[in-house]
Amino acid sequence: xxxxxxxxxxxxxxxxxxxxxxxxxxxxxxxxxxxxxxxxxxxxxxxxxxxxxxxxxxxxxxxxxxxxxxxxxxxxxxxxxxxxxxxxxxxxxxxxxxxxxxxxxxxxxxxxxxxxxxxxxxxxxxxxxxxxxxxxxxxxxxxxxxxxxxxxxxxxxxxxxxxxxxxxxxxxxxxxxxxxxxxxxxxxxxxxxxxxxxxxxxxxxxxxxxxxxxxxxxxxxxxxxxxxxxxxxxxxxxxxxxxxxxxxxxxxxxxxxxxxxxxxxxxxxxxxxxxxxxxxxxxxxxxxxxxxxxxxxxxxxxxxxxxxxxxxxxxxxxxxxxxxxxxxxxxxxxxxxxxxxxxxxxxxxxxxxxxxxxxxxxxxxxxxxxxxxxxxxxxxxxxxxxxxxxxxxxxxxxxxxxxxxxxxxxxxxxxxxxxxxxxxxxxxxxxxxxxxxxxxxxxxxxxxxxxxxxxxxxxxxxxxxxxxxxxxxxxxxxxxxxxxxxxxxxxxxxx
Numbered sequence: 001x002x003x004x005x006x007x008x009x010x011x012x013x014x015x016x017x018x019x020x021x022x023x024x025x026x027x028x029x030x031x032x033x034x035x036x037x038x039x040x041x042x043x044x045x046x047x048x049x050x051x052x053x054x055x056x057x058x059x060x061x062x063x064x065x066x067x068x069x070x071x072x073x074x075x076x077x078x079x080x081x082x083x084x085x086x087x088x089x090x091x092x093x094x095x096x097x098x099x100x101x102x103x104x105x106x107x108x109x110x111x112x113x114x115x116x117x118x119x120x121x122x123x124x125x126x127x128x129x130x131x132x133x134x135x136x137x138x139x140x141x142x143x144x145x146x147x148x149x150x151x152x153x154x155x156x157x158x159x160x161x162x163x164x165x166x167x168x169x170x171x172x173x174x175x176x177x178x179x180x181x182x183x184x185x186x187x188x189x190x191x192x193x194x195x196x197x198x199x200x201x202x203x204x205x206x207x208x209x210x211x212x213x214x215x216x217x218x219x220x221x222x223x224x225x226x227x228x229x230x231x232x233x234x235x236x237x238x239x240x241x242x243x244x245x246x247x248x249x250x251x252x253x254x255x256x257x258x259x260x261x262x263x264x265x266x267x268x269x270x271x272x273x274x275x276x277x278x279x280x281x282x283x284x285x286x287x288x289x290x291x292x293x294x295x296x297x298x299x300x301x302x303x304x305x306x307x308x309x310x311x312x313x314x315x316x317x318x319x320x321x322x323x324x325x326x327x328x329x330x331x332x333x334x335x336x337x338x339x340x341x342x343x344x345x346x347x348x349x350x351x352x353x354x355x356x357x358x359x360x361x362x363x364x365x366x367x368x369x370x371x372x373x374x375x376x377x378x379x380x381x382x383x384x385x386x387x388x389x390x391x392x393x394x395x396x397x398x399x400x401x402x403x404x405x406x407x408x409x410x411x412x413x414x415x416x417x418x419x420x421x422x423x424x425x426x427x428x429x430x431x432x433x434x435x436x437x438x439x440x441x442x443x444x445x446x447x448x449x450x451x452x453x454x455x456x457x458x459x460x461x462x463x464x465x466x467x468x469x470x471x472x473x474x475x476x477x478x479x480x481x482x483x484x485x486x487x488x489x490x491x492x493x494x495x
């Protein structure tokens with residue numbers, strides 16, 4: 001788009017009407033393509049958001065059920081002295097049940113935008129929560145706890161527990177339908193796309209064989225040209241289907257679109273040559289078009305293999321996993337580079353280590369390029385990653401020439417920061433749209449003095465904080481990050 005604008009500006013400076021007309025047309029085409037890609041990305045992100053929210057509401061329901069089971073288990077006359085504590089726990093559970101109900105309503109509303117999602121299951125779950133009056137049962141249990149009526153509190157708590165158990169089962173089925181249903185549908189559409197492309201390739205071969213045997217004066221050329229036009233119309237429909245499918249999954253990427261566009265252009269050139277009765281040139285273009293169609297078929301089949309190995313239809317989770325592995329490797333390369341240092345003469349061992357790091361950084365750069373090829377321009381859903389690949393290439397050169405300097409270190413840090421930011425760009429979990437800002441104030445810093453010897457209390461507190469964090473309903477990938485974070489804190493305390 002920037003390039004198109006630049007050419008238009010140049011044409012305006014030269015005041016060439018013809019060049020200006022071409023530049024404006026080119027700008028319109030680029031803008032249209034840009035808006036189409038933006039539309040695809042927005043719809044795909046909406047689908048990804050629904051998958052993540054589905055995971056979150058299910059996790060919240062499971063945690064709420066577990067908490068309610070603990071409350072019911074402790075609701076007996078032997079614990080009458082803990083009635084206030086149990087009432088408080090039941091009140092907290094009641095509050096979380098109301099929050100879960102609101103989240104389910106929002107999720108159902110978001111799902112309703114897509115006809116191919118199990119919105120009916122979410123609607124049934126919402127209706128069940130209202131019908132079973134889970135919140136009211138929890139409130140009645142709380143009131144009985146406050147009054148010391150442990151038996152009645154247990155009865156209402158048990159009813160709430162049974163309803164939550166049913167709700168959890170419904171949400172588990174809804175999640176299964178969402179992931180598997182979407183995956184099966186995308187797979188079916190990919191199979192249909194592959195079948196149509198194979199059919200077009202076969203028909204193109206037949207038209208090619210028929211046309212190459214004709215003389216330039218043959219009246220049959222018109223029939224061949226008509227059949228070629230029909231193939232062009234068919235490929236345009238298939239390309240449109242591919243574009244619609246790319247709104248649902250990352251496995252249909254821009255590279256596939258480029259291959260289809262290339263084949264369409266070659267078919268159009270073949271038709272033009274047929275209309276000019278240049279059968280030899282038409283045959284060459286038809287051969288190229290057929291090869292491009294076959295290449296597109298291979299790309300679709302590769303997408304089907306990637307989808308079969310994927311956990312969901314969007315393919316976003318696989319992108320995150322690749323980025324996570326790359327981040328870990330980059331962190332290791334950065335640390336080892338710092339250990340080697342930037343000044344002084346390197347020993348033979350240090351030179352060998354730097355050569356090894358150059359090879360590792362080069363391999364990581366190839367992984368980045370592979371990721372961009374697999375997901376095409378859709379990798380920009382995570383932000384611009386092309387600069388990361390360029391920075392990696394610069395670092396490789398510095399390591400190979402043993403010219404590691406401050407600029408090298410800064411680029412390595414920027415690479416790691418960008419990879420981590422890419423993972424966070426979609427994994428964003430908001431509890432409120434409200435933000436509050438305050439003007440900075442000056443505070444007098446006072447030393448708190450020496451800390452007392454650690455007798456294990458810190459370790460216990462960390463574990464309690466970990467358990468508390470895991471109950472907040474985060475998705476699986478966040479839970480893994482939380483666990484690793486707390487494990488690192490415990491290890492640091494022990495050391």
